[in-house]
Amino acid sequence: MRRPPQTISVVTPVHPASIPYLADAYASLRDQRLPAGWQWRWLVQEDGQTGTVAAALPDDPRISTGTNRPGGPGVTRTMALSRAEGSLVKVLDADDRLTPDALARDIAVLTADPTVGWTTAAALDLLSDHSTVRMATDPPGGRLPAGTVHRSWQEDAYRLPVHPATLCIRTDLLLALGGWLALPASEDTGLLLAASTVCDGHFIDEPGLLYRKWPGQMTNQQAHWSPTERADRIQVIESRVAALARLGIGPTSSTPQGR
DSSP, X not given: OOOOOEEXXXXXXXXXXXXXXXXXXXXXXXXXXXXXXXXXXXXXXXXXXXXXXXXXXXXXXXXEEEEESSOOHHHHHHHHGGGXXXXXXXXXXXXXXXXXXXXXXXXXXXXXXXXXXXXXXXEEEEOTXXXXXXXXXXXXXXXXXXXHHHHHHHHTTTOOSSOGGGOEEEHHHHHHTTSSOOOSSOHHHHHHHHHHHHSOEEEEEEEXXXXXXXXXXXXXSGGGGOHHHHHHHHHHHHHHHHHHHHTTOSTTSOOOOOO
């Protein structure tokens, strides 16, 4: 009897300013080549209830749309999990694009080693002139032992050594951690640091994402860099990591291995 396909759920939160970029995000997902027996589902969630996001998407049965009361990216991402299928969840922001075979590389790592709970990959900044620039802080490719990402974040003025917008994570691990933090920003940093405290990850040296730089992105807004708010976000993230450590939830615990 033929086995049902395994699924990787791709979560994309959308606010109105990023709607024009959805077509590029979809094209990069549509063109992914997956290993035999795998399929993707695209969970597109509007941070609002206007219906404009669903109207902007193509007719593709692999796309699932939803809405929620305006609550920011963390709330919106987590609400999308109500429709998640399969053992893996991949993040894809609405204004970014996957590189060819990015999902296949994530799947290959996570199916080969059940002790790895998550992956990140190299990212290329996509500039307005269509040129790309690679992050200078990328670590060597390979295993990232639990705790190493957090230590690097602390030592480098709270800048991550890997890009949270490239995260692929086991669904059960994501759910056990409570999804994304309900913060106005840095919710993806908070999830990555929590996951990297609980279990080992893996950095894929080959670029997996084109990270678009444009004036409307949330990290370009003045409020994002408010010293008071940024300090509060960092404190919440640090407190979560410390609580996981105090509770003894770490690499000696069993890693969630999917459904």
